Amino acid sequence: MLDILFTKSAGLHSNQLRDVGVKDGKITYIADSSEAAPESIEVYDLAGKLLLPGLVEPHIHLDKALLLERMAEDVTELRRAIEVTSRLKQSFTAEDIYERSMRVIRQAVSKGITHMRCHAEIDPVIGLTSMEAMVALRQQLQGIIDLQVVAFPQDGLFHDERMLSLMQQAAALGPDVIGGITYMDTDLSDHLAYVFEMAEQRGLPVDLHVDFSDNPQQLAIKQVIEATKHYGMQGKVSVGHLTSLGAADREDAKRIAADIAEAGIHVISLPLTDLYLNGRGEFKGDYRGLTPISTLLEHGVNVTYGSNNVQNAFTPFGTTDPLDVGLLLAQTSHLGSAKDAMQLLRMATLGAADALGLTEYGLRIGADADLIVCAAKDARSLLYERPERERVYKRGRLVSQTEVKQHNWLSMETVG
């Protein structure tokens, strides 16, 4: 006896309607809808709607989300965004971080996000407050959304003598990932050695903010590739931003893309921030401030994308919806074909899951029943129209439901 049986569900790869069964939080049955399905406690007829694996947010800062109304000025430059946010951080309390994080997560779950990697800020001002809040949220939200917590030294490791001790204390709180940033410390080698050694000692993956600028000469990624190979961390390192690579010489970028693929480094594009803060100077060619997604994909790199921030000094935009970010990339990276739409959706699901090292993910027998239901006729319509996620399931449990109703004076009918 199944717990839930979804009948007549559509997928993106085929027009064939399928039945999908869930038992004890796992997907245990998938077959053509024409076949006789096992009995189930609950049966839900999807009538041709899409049933997809949950969306995965690979890079977000919950602790500094939703700060626009606290900012005295608009910010258009990275260093200034860091300064303004540093000042705001002085007044952060655990309750404040929790409340803003929960507002973001509530919205994220309604958009179909079932997994999220969040960076917890660690510095002498905020101390361990953010890290403790994220670890508590991770525990509290079990069964609703899976949070991975990154211990993230936003301002660098060596600017203040208290930082290394704080990172050790943060590591003792049980992060899922060790974070780093290539553009805040003067000595990159020391920074990478510290981050990779901490990760190696604890058997954790690494997630770095890398080369966030328009400067084609800023290619710390080369040292990140070397460190990844040196520590044998192939497949366990993710890099966010990587925008300088988009400004670099094309042939250099291709060579580096091949090296990134060989080192198994995952690249996370963060266009809501990158398009806002980058590309404001004078540039030749078609550089827009983004990592070169097509070049990376062509060379076999696992590329995904995230929100990074939601409505703060770095990014005044954001709804948490990965499909918004995917559409933005489609529009700004010349990714407009039907094949590109499939690729962009893959990046927000399987690609992001791969970057996060998720092993129980996917719409396949044996995987966790982390599923979303929405109405779209194909990949393009899903990405371009971004329909409501009507139902969101976490391990077979309904965690969000959105009713779709429209009263249109042309038809005066209720559709949906």
Ligand SMILES: [Zn+2]
């Ligand atoms: Zn970030």
